[in-house]
Amino acid sequence: MEPPNLRTPTSHPDVWVEQPDILHVTMRGTIDVAEATPLLAAQIAAAETWSHGIVLCDVSQLEWMSMGARRAFAETRDIGPRRAVVVIGANATLRTVADLLFRAVQALRPTHPSPTRFVRDLDEARALVPELRRLLGAHSDP
16 A cells, blocks of 8 residues: 555545556445446546546455446546546456457547556556656656
């Protein structure tokens, strides 16, 4: 976990910012459209001035996500800055579902690429940040 001084809270307790371009999201329990909507709103608001962003999404405590919530997340792929997504702690089933979702979104919206990676923990996620910044056409490290 990051030192508290690196975290900037947002309107949602499970979404926070680490400047200059990292958005942390934690998904817990069951997420349906009602839970997805404020998660999405906090993410979009936090990154509205960014040219790019890297979303570190911890799903290690996620039990289930409804089809409506998945659709809501997919529909935001072309809203806001260019972004990369690093999914942290996904089990095999969730990885497969998420991979299929990201591939479908990429096929439907090829003009808004969103590199996606799957890792075991936050340390692995952080190790990918320089590569993802390069892919997004951003600086390599702050």
